[in-house]
């Protein structure tokens with residue numbers, strides 16, 4: 019086995035690969051771009067090498083920089099994860115030339131399956147049914163239109179070099195063909211530099227079913243059963259599961275055999291996935307399922323297969339890459355229970371799922387039996403606008419589908435994430451729906467039945483009252499820093515104040531009556547009132563104060579509230595000595611920084627929990643952490659949590 023492994027990726031998959039490598043006693047080398055210096059995968063690896071600027075083509079997508087890092091670190095193998103260079107045959111060859119093992123299939127297999135037309139032709143040779151269609155070399159619009167007519171509408175135009183749903187257009191009738199063709203071609207040449215297309219019959223009631231396969235250098239090939247990935251948004255997977263709901267023995271045998279046959283034609287080695295599309299309008303039938311494509315890498319959704327087989331697919335990949343035989347024979351691979359994965363993204367359902375990058379201000383993972391969370395960021399970390407907006411994958415495993423499903427719903431209900439917008443609530447709605455429970459869905463289900471849950475969350479009067487109390491408390495704590503004079507404009511006298519709150523771009527005015535302390539405050543709004551002891555009655559974590567905002571979590575998601583004019587604001591710790599002190603008595607539940615670490619102004623330093631409320635302490639200045647207290651302790655008001663030494667404004671811009 020290798021002694022050292024470079025992971026040419028980032029985010030959750032890099033972290034996941036590091037975990038397995040570490041368990042196997044392999045030294046891990048992370049690579050990262052300039053904006054990823056503080057990323058989780060960098061912190062987790064034994065060694066980290068900065069390889070370039072933020073845009074992926076200047077870092078994660080640049081084979082030369084990655085090979086250079088491998089050389090510099092003495093890494094014996096490179097795991098590409100998925101995306102980036104994972105299906106780049108040239109990179110696989112580059113690794114071989116540089117004497118580093120590429121953890122993936124042979125370059126020839128990547129190439130053979132790399133374009134949809136060549137994959138279709140190979141599969142036909144192997145006797146695997148492909149979707150009725152046209153994948154010929156003649157590409158003039160007249161020929162293509164004739165072929166579409168012959169196949170019969172509706173048809174799907176696909177970029178031959180496509181991926182990720184790009185360059186794909188559904189056409190319902192001959193009238194729409196030429197415009198759709200032009201659109202698909204434009205997108206195909208923009209994304210893949212290749213405007214060739216193929217045409218497929220558009221499958222009615224489509225279900226996406228894929229089979230995990232594995233091969234080794236000795237020519238052994240096995241399958242690890244199927245996954246269902248039919249819950250998609252715009253051809254992108256949202257929720258995946260294993261096994262497929264409603265699966266029947268002959269259908270499973272049919273697709274698994276076809277997948278193994280597909281792998282065999284290309285002398286496959288390592289992990290791969292053979293994707294099929296089934297017309298499920300009459301249930302799963304072996305005469306209504308066709309090969310779609312083969313992905314010559316590990317898939318995002320591989321954890322559901324790991325859950326139901328009890329195997330570690332990354333370990334298998336490393337073993338195969340090191341020249342070992344597959345650890346198990348086909349007959350030894352057993353399917354147990356059911357697993358479902360939901361992809362948690364920093365994206366805004368209310369804004370058409372636009373990515374919503376930014377700093378994670380609240381992140382609390384559910385703690386449940388049968389739950390696995392593959393995260394790429396941690397609390398206080400950034401979701402960068404440069405890369406995909408994955409926060410984590412949440413995988414629930416149970417004895418059967420119902421148990422896995424209810425565990426997933428419970429997990430999504432317990433999850434607390436805020437800062438960037440996320441699709442958490444959208445995932446919960448789907449997972450908890452009767453449609454999902456029934457197992458009767460296809461790739462159109464999300465668009466058809468879940469359009470309504472993209473709405474902006476409604477603010478009700480109780481949100482406003484809770485928000486006002488939380489913000490009052492936040493301001494009070496910020497101004498009452500031990501050892502510092504109270505800010506001008508604030509009197510610790512009983513009062514009757516009005517507070518303006520902004521939530522979802524609307525503003526609300528709430529009256530607060532208090533005797534000078536937050537615990538005495540009562541918020542009056544729309545004829546009802548709420549006392550400050552609301553916190554006692556709240557389930558832990560329903561209200562979180564972080565970064566000067568109050569986040570209220572409830573059944574419908576999260577509402578973020580901030581003061582309209584922070585009239586009483588003042589940066590409580592920006593008092594020049596770089597000390598970050600506890601603003602109240604409480605428990606230091608988390609400390610995010612270590613001595614020696616470089617930090618930016620505003621970066622979360624620690625969380626103090628008191629009165630069932632969390633208070634996130636942010637760095638008052640940019641600099642280097644000189645000292646930091648360990649998490650877990652009870653601390654007194656005014657106690658030092660961390661000290662930051664100022665540093666010159668630096669680096670981010672120096673190197674361009």
Ligand code: ADP
Pocket residue numbers: 149174180181182183184186218219220221222224226250253293295310311461
């Ligand atoms: P990409 O490589 O761009 O992801 P795929 O060929 O894997 O494209 O297809 C992505 C998704 O598009 C599938 O999971 C399915 O939902 C839909 N799709 C693909 N081909 C068809 C088809 N012939 N009929 C209906 N839906 C299809």
